[in-house]
Amino acid sequence: MTVLAERSAAPSNIAPMPAITRLVGVGTAVSGAPVSQTELLDLMRIDDPRTRSVFLNSAIDQRHLTLPEPDAAGIRQPEPQGDLLDKHKRITVEMGSAALQTCLKRIGASLAEVRHLCCVTSTGFLTPGLSALMIRELGLDPHCSRSDVVGMGCNAGLNALNVVAGWSATHPGELAVVLCAEACSAAYAIDGSMRTAVVNSLFGDGAAALALVADGPGADAPTPPGPRLLKTASLLITDALEAMRYDWDREQGRFSFFLDPQIPYVVGAHAEIVVDRLLAGTGLRRSDIGHWLVHSGGKKVIDAVVVNLGLSRHDVRHTIGVLRDYGNVSSGSFLFSYERLVEEAVARPGEYGVLMTMGPGSTIETALVQW
Structure with missing residues (x-):
């Protein structure tokens, strides 16, 4: 392991947080x-x-x-x-x-x-x-x-x-x-x-x-390398419960998905709330997050999240790339982005990342990880 890989990129004022488990492969x-x-x-x-x-x-x-x-x-x-x-x-x-x-x-x-x-x-x-x-x-x-x-x-x-x-x-x-x-x-x-x-x-x-x-005393072998899952946070936007739904279309005799045109703005307006909750008590600020893996929900959704969280296009490069190459693949989209980040091999030990998905409810889910 190189000296660069051994050097922690974690902010010096952040106390270590116990890991729930590790993400070891994708x-x-x-x-x-x-x-x-x-x-x-x-x-x-x-x-x-x-x-x-x-x-x-x-x-x-x-x-x-x-x-x-x-x-x-x-x-x-x-x-x-x-x-x-x-x-x-x-x-x-x-x-x-x-x-x-x-x-x-x-x-x-x-x-x-x-x-x-x-x-x-x-x-x-x-x-x-x-x-x-x-x-x-x-x-x-x-x-x-x-x-x-x-x-x-x-x-x-x-x-x-x-x-x-x-x-x-x-x-x-x-x-x-x-x-x-x-x-x-x-x-x-x-x-x-x-x-x-x-x-x-x-x-x-x-x-x-x-x-x-997961690491732990019962493990028979060293845990494979991968970012540690530290914390999760959720938000159900009850006022937008019908904004994304999959229901029965009586005219066609089949299920049909509905997306409200306002949903990107609803998600964007609430993204800051749930991310702040995720980081509460950790001592971390949004600026301490080195890697953002956001659901490829659509161009307007990505733009709304970028604006409301103050992110750069580089921060969501994999989100944008997955949307471009695969479209919205629903629940697995953020893992397509995570796979690209793993292949990019730029995450350094100690750095933090936020995973974010959005869907019906309307719901925003987040997770905090550390390499």
């Missing part, structure tokens, strides 16, 4: 073919200038989607809800398997070592849950502890991290995995409404796995 996967916004407009035969502008001004270059096959006339027809649920099951298992195995390979762990698996998805409904399907698909130990977080939307990755961190803290040395698998193309509606256009212009398919191991 892996991602996508499904379907990459498709640009222009290609998607042509595939879906969207000619309306107003609708096209929503797609083309989204700050998204491409996304991975599994679209319905064209009919004899070359038109991609809306899929029945049953077919969409089948698609969700197939894609989430495929992507989830790939992401989890990539994550484990990077830390030199085997499938047999996974002792808790928490699966997150909001783009379809499964019973038994995705965790059970993943255990069967990958041949994990059937005694593996498991949990499923469903219906919480784009913020749910940090909700799962909070849950699994508690399990990890009571099982030091044992490997736990949070797996976010979102088949957003299984939640697509195809019609001419602006409501649909806003949603269809934004979301993509993706899965991300995060491995956790």
Whole structure:
């Protein structure tokens, strides 16, 4: 280890905080073919200038989607809800398997070592849950502890991290995995409404796995390197409870997602509140945070968070890059950004980071980590 790596970058006036667990590995996967916004407009035969502008001004270059096959006339027809649920099951298992195995390979762990698996998805409904399907698909130990977080939307990755961190803290040395698998193309509606256009212009398919191991006296081996999870904080904006929702569209006989046009400004206006709560009692200021990993919720959401927290574009470079390359992959978006930060290898021991996700509720979730 170099002298530079050994030198702590932590502010000198901050007292050490006990770790809940460590983030020791990450892996991602996508499904379907990459498709640009222009290609998607042509595939879906969207000619309306107003609708096209929503797609083309989204700050998204491409996304991975599994679209319905064209009919004899070359038109991609809306899929029945049953077919969409089948698609969700197939894609989430495929992507989830790939992401989890990539994550484990990077830390030199085997499938047999996974002792808790928490699966997150909001783009379809499964019973038994995705965790059970993943255990069967990958041949994990059937005694593996498991949990499923469903219906919480784009913020749910940090909700799962909070849950699994508690399990990890009571099982030091044992490997736990949070797996976010979102088949957003299984939640697509195809019609001419602006409501649909806003949603269809934004979301993509993706899965991300995060491995956790806690330090402790029961650990048989040294904990692998990775940032320590120190604290979490949440905010439910009850006045905006209906601003993001996934509900039944009676006209189409299927579920449909709704995004209120004001949601970026609602999230932005409340971001400062929850971050201040996260840092309260730590002695840290926002200026002490070296790394910001924010959910790639959309261009306006990112801009609103940047303005309200006083961040730079460099602070959210990975958030912007993930949105550009994958769109909004829902609950796993922040882990796509975390993977890029890990690959960048710029985080130094002692530095702090904030993870932030936003979703239905309207909800903002945050976590404080230290390298």
